[in-house]
Amino acid sequence: xxxxxxxxxxxxxxxxxxxxxxxxxxxxxxxxxxxxxxxxxxxxxxxxxxxxxxxxxxxxxxxxxxxxxxxxxxxxxxxxxxxxxxxxxxxxxxxxxxxxxxxxxxxxxxxxxxxxxxxxxxxxxxxxxxxxxxxxxxxxxxxxxxxxxxxxxxxxxxxxxxxxxxxxxxxxxxxxxxxxxxxxxxxxxxxxxxxxxxxxxxxxxxxxxxxxxxxxxxxxxxxxxxxxxxxxxxxxxxxxxxxxxxxxxxxxxxxxxxxxxxxxxxxxxxxxxxxxxxxxxxxxxxxxxxxxxxxxxxxxxxxxxxxxxxxxxxxxxxxxxxxxxxxxxxxxxxxxxxxxxxxxxxxxxxxxxxxxxxxxxxxxxxx
Numbered sequence: 115x116x117x118x119x120x121x122x123x124x125x126x127x128x129x130x131x132x133x134x135x136x137x138x139x140x141x142x143x144x145x146x147x148x149x150x151x152x153x154x155x156x157x158x159x160x161x162x163x164x165x166x167x168x169x170x171x172x173x174x175x176x177x178x179x180x181x182x183x184x185x186x187x188x189x190x191x192x193x194x195x196x197x198x199x200x201x202x203x204x205x206x207x208x209x210x211x212x213x214x215x216x217x218x219x220x221x222x223x224x225x226x227x228x229x230x231x232x233x234x235x236x237x238x239x240x241x242x243x244x245x246x247x248x249x250x251x252x253x254x255x256x257x258x259x260x261x262x263x264x265x266x267x268x269x270x271x272x273x274x275x276x277x278x279x280x281x282x283x284x285x286x287x288x289x290x291x292x293x294x295x296x297x298x299x300x301x302x303x304x305x306x307x308x309x310x311x312x313x314x315x316x317x318x319x320x321x322x323x324x325x326x327x328x329x330x331x332x333x334x335x336x337x338x339x340x341x342x343x344x345x346x347x348x349x350x351x352x353x354x355x356x357x358x359x360x361x362x363x364x365x366x367x368x369x370x371x372x373x374x375x376x377x378x379x380x381x382x383x384x385x386x387x388x389x390x391x392x393x394x395x396x397x398x399x400x401x402x403x404x405x406x407x408x409x410x411x412x413x414x415x416x417x418x419x420x421x422x423x424x425x426x427x428x429x430x431x432x433x434x435x436x437x438x439x440x441x442x443x444x445x446x447x448x449x450x451x452x453x454x455x456x457x458x459x460x461x462x463x464x465x466x467x468x469x470x471x472x473x474x475x476x477x478x479x480x481x
Contacts (some may be wrong), residue, residue: 158182173203177212189437192216204434205237215246224251241271248280252287260284275304281310291318309338316348325355343373350382362386377406393420411441418450427457 162179169175180195187206203209208383210233217226227250233243244267251260261284267277282297295318298311312335319328332348350365366383369376384400388391397420407413418433431454438447453467 153185153362156254171202173199173201173206173209176202177209180212180216182221189216189220194397205236207233207236211237211238211240211243211246212430218246218250223250226250239270241267241274241277244270245274245276245386248277248284252284254281255287257284257288259479273304275311278304279308279314282311282314286314286318294318307338309342312338313342313345313348316345320348320351320481326354328352333413341372343371343379344377345369346372347376347382349380352381354382354386359386359389363390377403381410382415385412388416390421393423396420397424409440411437411444411457414440422450422454427454430454431458 117244151364157184159179161191162182162383163176166172166175166179176195176199178193180199183189183192184194193213195217196209196216199209200213214226214229214233217223217229227247230243231420232251234247244263248260248263248267251257251263260280262270263279264284266478267274268281269276278297278301282294284300285291285294285297288398295315298315299306301311312331316328316331319325328348329352332345332352335342338346346365346369350369353359353362353365360481363383363386366379366386367380368382380399381403384396384398384403387399397417399418400420401408403413414433414437418430418437421430421433431451433436434447434450434454438444438451
């Protein structure tokens with residue numbers, strides 16, 4: 115099973131650490147006791163820690179341990195080892211590349227990009243470095259530069275599955291989904307158990323309403339990574355297509371439990387909760403989806419209805435007015451706007467013209 119792509123951008127990085135490795139050693143990042151360490155990160159850490167204790171000043175050992183820690187998600191420890199690797203191997207650009215990957219995983223993309231570029235300027239050449247640079251420029255939406263680095267990665271390693279994956283990402287984000295599909299399939303030809311291309315293909319086929327194909331890809335990808343929030347979102351959408359609202363609700367909630375930043379999961383969960391009469395819950399999730407879905411007609415109509423049902427008439431009015439501005443053909447919205455204005459203004463009070471009323475004195479008898 116492959117782990118998340120960000121921690122598998124390593125590729126052939128070991129070739130630049132001053133040791134000569136066979137292809138099998140590179141693939142497994144194995145060292146010291148190769149047989150005992152295969153696919154056992156605990157053994158890798160133990161052997162690396164012992165080796166560091168014996169040698170003390172070998173930066174490449176710290177770099178290797180940083181990668182193992184990165185793969186295990188121990189990012190703070192990984193950064194500490196990466197820093198030590200850079201300190202001990204100041205002139206080795208491979209250690210800058212390792213630190214760049216850790217910084218990328220920590221969400222410090224600007225620092226990661228600077229270090230990756232520094233490694234490139236110091237003649238560090240590997241498909242993994244170029245894939246990392248392509249990914250970092252993709253996150254900046256600099257598609258031209260991202261594409262250039264991915265092409266360089268493929269020039270060095272024509273069968274690099276990660277290069278094909280990120281080429282697909284670039285193509286998808288620039289609207290060329292037909293080529294993106296081919297790139298993702300090419301990545302899977304090189305690595306059939308690569309989850310991310312399967313996930314991205316599932317999203318494309320969902321958008322195309324090819325639900326049977328999308329469902330097979332979601333099932334296959336979830337067998338590799340059942341803790342991926344995007345896959346649970348796709349599973350929820352497939353439940354909706356199959357008219358299984360309760361299962362869809364569970365899937366959207368699971369998606370958000372794994373990744374609360376998924377705007378799509380907030381949007382669809384909000385719609386489901388509205389259908390079930392939970393207006394307060396629907397508002398909570400729809401508001402969290404506003405940055406992506408705020409101009410969606412269904413979003414505005416549903417949120418307006420939810421606000422009105424819980425008595426937040428001014429907010430409801432604002433959403434209906436936005437909806438009418440976005441789609442003037444929705445004439446029914448005029449009635450909703452008139453209704454809300456009446457509710458906001460309250461009942462009309464008729465006041466008498468007291469200037470024309472003759473007041474009579476009233477005798478008040480004291481007790």
